[in-house]
Amino acid sequence: MRITVDKNYCKGCGICLSICPKSVYVNSEQRNSFGNLMPEARNRKRCNGCGLCERLCPDGAINVEEEYEAKY
Ligand code: SF4
Numbered sequence: 494m495r496i497t498v499d500k501n502y503c504k505g506c507g508i509c510l511s512i513c514p515k516s517v518y519v520n521s522e523q524r525n526s527f528g529n530l531m532p533e534a535r536n537r538k539r540c541n542g543c544g545l546c547e548r549l550c551p552d553g554a555i556n557v558e559e560e561y562e563a564k565y
């Protein structure tokens with residue numbers, strides 16, 4: 494999966510770390526536009542595409558997409 498967290502929207506609340514059933518997110522050293530630490534989708538290979546993080550992020554900062562390999 495391709496998982497992006499927009500630093501302009503994420504406020505570092507940690508909900509995504511708590512609710513992801515696959516523990517995809519970890520705390521990172523990267524700061525967002527508000528100066529708070531952001532999550533990082535470090536274990537993205539575990540992601541099952543359930544979409545919980547996208548739906549429950551209160552700031553709409555997460556985008557989860559299927560990655561397709563180019564066949565040509
Ligand atoms: S739930 Fe959204 S706002 Fe909260 S830490 Fe995760 S990405 Fe940031």
Ligand code: SF4
Pocket residue numbers: 496512513514515516517518539540541542543544545546547557
């Ligand atoms: S889509 Fe589901 S499994 Fe993937 S990172 Fe979000 S909550 Fe975790």
